[in-house]
């Protein structure tokens with residue numbers, strides 16, 4: 001698409017455009033633009049392109065598959081990596097080895113497993129994670145149902161080797177901004193209720209992707225996960241939803 005010599009410039013421009021849109025959304029909501037972090041979602045993008053992305057200032061990268069990240073991380077020095085896709089417990093150790101944070105803790109069992117592995121795999125005493133919430137209770141999506149969140153947090157916040165930095169959600173696949181806004185507002189309100197009970201729950205709210213990151217920021221996102229607005233359209237994956245949920249082959 002771009003000649004490699006121009007690719008760094010193209011990424012720099014794409015990053016600047018997304019950051020401007022983020023700042024405008026923050027201003028509309030009376031928020032400090034510096035309070036929102038951009039995770040550049042780099043799934044399906046090859047390592048050589050990602051080296052240019054890092055050179056362009058996109059140094060916090062989001063990947064949704066452990067296997068893909070294992071291949072790319074060693075090839076892209078200078079980046080930090082966040083897992084934004086579902087984590088199977090048998091890949092927990094590998095995930096801790098390559099990712100600097102995990103945004104998709106969606107069960108107490110997974111949290112316990114990560115907590116046990118952190119002292120073996122990581123140098124930090126507490127490893128940063130986000131707890132994923134399925135705000136809309138969409139069966140195609142991972143995350144705690146809102147009614148189960150408080151009981152789960154009570155256990156997750158006790159784990160000594162995890163830092164629960166906040167909550168994450170994936171908006172529903174819809175073209176109606178009012179629905180999306182409702183989802184994001186729902187996550188913020190849940191977080192506020194939980195924080196009133198557990199002040200140690202971290203302040204992060206990860207919500208918003210290419211099609212809805214401005215809505216996310218208007219509703220209080222501190223982290224947005226943006227892929228296509230930076231890297232362009234991805235090749236179509238038969239078994240993967242654009243929203244990151246994975247449909248098993250032959251599944252419904």
Ligand SMILES: *Cc1c(COP(=O)(O)O)cnc(C)c1O
Pocket residue numbers: 041043064084085170208209210211225226227228229242243244245
């Ligand atoms: C792919 C993905 C994104 C980024 O989606 P874009 O539409 O490319 O911005 C964000 N979050 C999750 C969980 C994803 O799987």
